[in-house]
Amino acid sequence: MGEVDYARTFDVLPSPFMIVDTDLCYVAANRAYLETVDRTLPELLGKSLFELFPNSGESGQRLRASFDSVMATGVSDTLAYLPYPLQRADGGFDQRYWTAVHVPLLDDEGRVAYVMQNTVDVSEFARLRAAATVPFTSLSAETRLIERTREAEASSADFRRLFQQAPGFFAILSGPRHVFTFASDSYLRLVGDRPLMGLPVETALPEVVGQGFIALLDRVFVEGYVHQAESARIMLLRQAGREPEETYLDFSYHPIRDPDGSITGVFVQGTDRTEAVRAAHLQRLLIDELNHRVNNTLATVQSIASQTLRASTDPALARQAFQARILALSKAHNMLSDRRWHDTDIGRLVRQELDAFDSSQVRYSGPALMVNSKATIALAMLLHELASNAVRHGALSLPQGRLDVAWHEDETDSLVLEWKEQGVPHVAAPDKRGFGSRLLDTVVVGELGGQLDLRYEPGGLVARLSIPPVGYIAQELSFG
Amino acid sequence: MANFSGRRVFVVEDETLVLFNLEDILADLGCEVVGQAMRLDQAITLAKSVGDVDVAILDVNIGGATVFAAAEILAEKGVPLLFATGYGRDGLPPEWQDRAVIVKPYSPQDVERALAPLLGVATGT
Numbered sequence: 001m002g003e004v005d006y007a008r009t010f011d012v013l014p015s016p017f018m019i020v021d022t023d024l025c026y027v028a029a030n031r032a033y034l035e036t037v038d039r040t041l042p043e044l045l046g047k048s049l050f051e052l053f054p055n056s057g058e059s060g061q062r063l064r065a066s067f068d069s070v071m072a073t074g075v076s077d078t079l080a081y082l083p084y085p086l087q088r089a090d091g092g093f094d095q096r097y098w099t100a101v102h103v104p105l106l107d108d109e110g111r112v113a114y115v116m117q118n119t120v121d122v123s124e125f126a127r128l129r130a131a132a133t134v135p136f137t138s139l140s141a142e143t144r145l146i147e148r149t150r151e152a153e154a155s156s157a158d159f160r161r162l163f164q165q166a167p168g169f170f171a172i173l174s175g176p177r178h179v180f181t182f183a184s185d186s187y188l189r190l191v192g193d194r195p196l197m198g199l200p201v202e203t204a205l206p207e208v209v210g211q212g213f214i215a216l217l218d219r220v221f222v223e224g225y226v227h228q229a230e231s232a233r234i235m236l237l238r239q240a241g242r243e244p245e246e247t248y249l250d251f252s253y254h255p256i257r258d259p260d261g262s263i264t265g266v267f268v269q270g271t272d273r274t275e276a277v278r279a280a281h282l283q284r285l286l287i288d289e290l291n292h293r294v295n296n297t298l299a300t301v302q303s304i305a306s307q308t309l310r311a312s313t314d315p316a317l318a319r320q321a322f323q324a325r326i327l328a329l330s331k332a333h334n335m336l337s338d339r340r341w342h343d344t345d346i347g348r349l350v351r352q353e354l355d356a357f358d359s360s361q362v363r364y365s366g367p368a369l370m371v372n373s374k375a376t377i378a379l380a381m382l383l384h385e386l387a388s389n390a391v392r393h394g395a396l397s398l399p400q401g402r403l404d405v406a407w408h409e410d411e412t413d414s415l416v417l418e419w420k421e422q423g424v425p426h427v428a429a430p431d432k433r434g435f436g437s438r439l440l441d442t443v444v445v446g447e448l449g450g451q452l453d454l455r456y457e458p459g460g461l462v463a464r465l466s467i468p469p470v471g472y473i474a475q476e477l478s479f480g
Numbered sequence: 481m482a483n484f485s486g487r488r489v490f491v492v493e494d495e496t497l498v499l500f501n502l503e504d505i506l507a508d509l510g511c512e513v514v515g516q517a518m519r520l521d522q523a524i525t526l527a528k529s530v531g532d533v534d535v536a537i538l539d540v541n542i543g544g545a546t547v548f549a550a551a552e553i554l555a556e557k558g559v560p561l562l563f564a565t566g567y568g569r570d571g572l573p574p575e576w577q578d579r580a581v582i583v584k585p586y587s588p589q590d591v592e593r594a595l596a597p598l599l600g601v602a603t604g605t
Contacts, residue, residue: 292571295567296498306504374544
């Protein structure tokens with residue numbers, strides 16, 4: 001084989017090439033270039049590029065700047081997209097778009113002697129973008145191919161970006177070991193931003209091994225069926241350095257097939273349902289608790305009705321007593337409701353029952369002391385029975401009667417409450433089986449685990465009750 | 481109303497007023513309350529020490545705790561159990577689901593109907 005003829009090779013290169021000297025005058029141009037600019041070689045040689053194809057606009061300046069840069073630095077420069085009208089031999093102008101690469105050709109001393117330009121006419125692309133309706137058939141085969149590739153790349157990137165940022169999570173697992181080759185941002189967040197790419201599931205997410213998911217992936221990969229799950233429970237490490245957390249996912253596994261139909265991987269998609277499942281669970285608990293409380297309250301009201309009717313032969317008195325007891329229960333509920341059913345200040349309970357009486361007759365005092373919800377209901381009913389007894393038979397039935405109520409916390413943290421009536425000339429010990437005394441005894445000793453000292457002194461009833469911390473401080477989830 | 485005269489009943493109920501109602505119902509049925517607790521520690525102690533019992537009526541939720549620790553002691557002694565709860569049967573854990581339940585609020589007839597089979601008494605209702 002003989003020596004390569006570089007001049008001939010240059011001439012037949014399919015892409016347009018030309019060479020200018022440092023004055024930007026043509027020294028060479030190949031056939032493709034001559035066709036593109038619609039000139040003959042003699043028309044170009046020795047002529048200035050900018051005299052032949054004048055352009056004082058921005059494109060001309062960019063082209064000149066690129067040549068200057070290559071000559072000054074000796075480094076190649078590319079103009080990716082250059083609008084540059086071309087004057088035809090007949091004097092008219094064609095609007096053309098170019099991609100131009102400028103390469104320096106150095107002399108023996110290493111200085112830039114010439115600059116070679118390779119241009120690609122991208123006018124068809126430009127037209128395509130300007131008028132998206134141009135049918136593909138009007139483009140050259142090469143252009144169509146290039147444009148399709150460009151579109152495919154763009155759309156692939158778009159799809160990737162869409163999946164990457166989708167609110168649901170996506171992952172692609174490749175091969176029989178389920179190696180991560182793609183995971184969306186939301187998938188990464190789901191698993192605590194751990195490194196996944198190139199790792200099999202069992203290595204990347206070790207905590208899921210033994211929870212049945214790998215066996216499912218194996219089945220999808222081998223059998224090619226689609227697995228779907230709703231609100232599936234999984235213990236997942238959601239944050240680095242923390243224990244796996246209970247997580248609920250709607251998800252599906254889809255086999256990925258190649259054009260031959262063989263399964264190459266598994267496409268995973270889903271949504272994190274943990275918050276929704278938790279909310280539904282909480283709602284269920286709240287409804288259960290509400291039912292429980294309503295039923296317990298109804299049982300209490302039922303008992304009040306039954307007790308009141310049993311104790312009284314006078315329907316008018318029974319009705320009055322019943323209403324007063326229900327009102328006392330209702331006020332206790334309201335006080336608890338104000339404190340989110342947590343606790344109540346004992347002072348509020350006492351005030352609620354005794355506020356209606358004249359301060360010259362009734363005094364009460366004590367420090368702020370919180371009692372839990374169960375003790376609130378119990379003490380409200382107790383104080384109500386003591387007060388109504390005082391109104392009917394005791395200190396509050398007489399103008400000269402006097403009632404003092406005081407409470408404090410003793411050295412064992414017990415709540416001590418003293419109820420002292422004075423000025424009652426004829427004190428009669430009430431019926432031991434009466435509702436009031438039965439309630440006092442059962443509430444203090446039975447329900448709250450405390451002690452009750454009930455005395456009928458000359459001048460009036462004196463009650464001292466002592467409730468241990470466990471009876472009024474301990475918090476509970478519910479009452480009853 | 482059936483006569484459960486002399487039947488010995490063990491009662492756990494943490495609310496005074498609800499307890500009064502149950503005591504009255506049991507008295508009307510002729511039952512004798514041989515053990516009565518309103519708090520869990522008390523219920524456990526009493527369940528251990530109590531003598532012969534024909535049936536136990538147990539409030540499930542007592543002061544925020546559950547009665548099951550006391551229920552186990554009574555069940556081991558072979559005492560028939562009747563749970564009382566505001567939650568209904570769903571409020572019972574699986575191991576106690578097959579036991580008798582009455583839902584609060586209950587009527588004297590509810591208590592009678594629930595106790596009859598546990599005491600081996602036909603009520604005719």
